[in-house]
Amino acid sequence: MAQVSATPQSLPLPAGWRDFYALTKPGVISLVVFTGLCGLIAAPVRIHPVLAFTAILCIALGAGGAAALNQWWEADLDAKMKRTKGRPIPDGRMEKISARDFGVGLSAASVLIMGLMINLLAAVILLFSIIYYAVIYTIWLKPRTPQNIVIGGGAGAFPPLIGWVAATGHISLMPIVLFAIIFMWTPPHFWALALFVQTDYEKAGIPMMPNVAGEASTRKQIMTYSVLLLPLSLVPWWIGGTGAIYGISAALLSGLFLALSIRVGTRRRAGESDTMKPEKQLFFYSIVYLFALFTALVADRLILAQGIAA
Amino acid sequence: MTDPLDTESQRKQIIAKRNRAVALSLGALVVLFFVLTLVKFHP
Known part of the structure; x- marks a missing residue:
């Protein structure tokens, strides 16, 4: 069987860790973490600081995963806009498939840890928020309706709800x-x-x-x-x-x-x-x-x- | 033209940095799980 050998010249450079980090939209995550933490602190129940940290970490990982999936799906659109054309995929620093796998991995890890270590309801809402942002908003409604921002607002509104449910276990x-x-x-x-x-x-x-x-x-x-x-x-x-x-x-x-x-x-x-x-x-x-x-x-x-x- | 050896060393550097980032993240997760186990299951 013939073997295909790739020369160093023919292969593009692999994406660095900074590109994966950029894929998570750190600026958005800071707002997500902040509102999630506020929801958790505002809840009338106190939870152990380690559990609180884990819940916030899960919210951040979930948001990062959803952002990576968003950039995977919208790479072609991002390439057309000045504000987004420098992102890892449209800039050619990362393959689309790497972004997709990274997004799925982060999302799965966040839901799994939330379910195992915090509570099932918080994990279910976190999973729904990721699907809401990555599928319902990004793939389905954003390219179809001018109400996309109103619908997308729902995705950004989940963190305080998840933070609250992580602390109390109920809505x-x-x-x-x-x-x-x-x-x-x-x-x-x-x-x-x-x-x-x-x-x-x-x-x-x-x-x-x-x-x-x-x-x-x-x-x-x-x-x-x-x-x-x-x-x-x-x-x-x-x-x-x-x-x-x-x-x-x-x-x-x-x-x-x-x-x-x-x-x-x-x-x-x-x-x-x-x-x-x-x-x-x-x-x-x-x-x-x-x-x-x-x-x-x-x-x-x-x-x-x-x-x-x- | 870019020297292929330079590109190869750049590739190795990027992969090494990525591996270190993955190892650090996994290490942090192990520590987190250990602490979580103590918090949740220690009487």
């Missing part, structure tokens, strides 16, 4: 509200970004809201979601899940979020030379908003817990 109203807050926050956050990187998404053929429904409609929808986010962010306080520290912080943070959204919602692009400053401000503030809101939640819970203990 209650509070983690569902936390899920809903991130779900409602996602459309204004991403559509603000889509407004100033619109041409890139158009080039890749992704039906983002500004390309399909137009800028005016997108701006109105940004306002609508922000109006809904304001009372929703106060629900944890109204249902008695948190105290005034969270309630006041949420009112102030969401009020500013709404003000910035109204500014974006009531203006029009002033030609090609428009720097899109209000849209950029809303996008960057939305990141600060989520971190600040969940920090307030944790601070409130810790202070409340200390008060009860005293």
Whole structure:
């Protein structure tokens, strides 16, 4: 039988560990870990720090696995966009199949460890969130509907729910509200970004809201979601899940979020030379908003817990 | 043109670094499982 021998010149260089790390979207993971940790700390049950660390590690591994699967599937689209063409696969530093195997491996490991060491319900929700992001969102709905961001928001909303369930072992109203807050926050956050990187998404053929429904409609929808986010962010306080520290912080943070959204919602692009400053401000503030809101939640819970203990 | 020997040594370097990263991750997992076993199953 003939043997095929590959010369060193004919083989591309293998992907390095940094490429695999980049495949997990570390920036997104930091937000996932943060909200997951907040869900875990905000839960009314204390778990051993080693178990808490393991639960957060599983959430991070699961998110990393889902991100790798997302990049495996979207490699061709990524190559068409300035923001994503430097990623390991479109840049030619990694083979698609390596990304797929890495994604499946990380996802399987995360669910397995969560199920064995934390609890079954948390593992089931983690598995569902990975399938939701990698299959329902990335493969099925993202290329088909301009509502992709609304649906994708569900994937990003799972971490606090998983963190809470990892600590308590069951689902209650509070983690569902936390899920809903991130779900409602996602459309204004991403559509603000889509407004100033619109041409890139158009080039890749992704039906983002500004390309399909137009800028005016997108701006109105940004306002609508922000109006809904304001009372929703106060629900944890109204249902008695948190105290005034969270309630006041949420009112102030969401009020500013709404003000910035109204500014974006009531203006029009002033030609090609428009720097899109209000849209950029809303996008960057939305990141600060989520971190600040969940920090307030944790601070409130810790202070409340200390008060009860005293 | 790139020297094939340079490419080969680069390949070996990348693979060695990857192997070290995998070994470190597996080592960390072993330690984690050991600590988890102590936490969950030690009376």
